[in-house]
Amino acid sequence: MRxxxxxxxEEQYQHIQEEIKYYKRTHLSEGVFGGYELCLNVxxxxxxxxxxxxxxxxxxxxxxxxxxxxxxxx
Numbered sequence: 001m002r003x004x005x006x007x008x009x010e011e012q013y014q015h016i017q018e019e020i021k022y023y024k025r026t027h028l029s030e031g032v033f034g035g036y037e038l039c040l041n042v043x044x045x046x047x048x049x050x051x052x053x054x055x056x057x058x059x060x061x062x063x064x065x066x067x068x069x070x071x072x073x074x
Contacts, residue, residue: 001074006040006052007066015062016054023056040067 008016016038023034037055052062 001072002069003072005068005070006038008052008062012052012062012065015060019054019056019060040065042067
């Protein structure tokens with residue numbers, strides 16, 4: 001089995017956490033269900049780096065990230 005790892009800066013991590021808290025409060029107060037997507041955009045060839053976006057009702061650019069696949073051993 002393989003695992004996708006995305007390395008975040010502390011600022012990127014905090015931004016994601018704050019957005020999650022905000023949308024939880026907003027959705028609960030409005031009585032609706034919702035969710036979010038984390039979208040990893042990778043250019044081929046990797047000349048421009050990889051960009052992480054968080055998508056809710058809007059798209060939030062979280063900036064460039066490093067990522068890789070690792071093997072999971074049981």
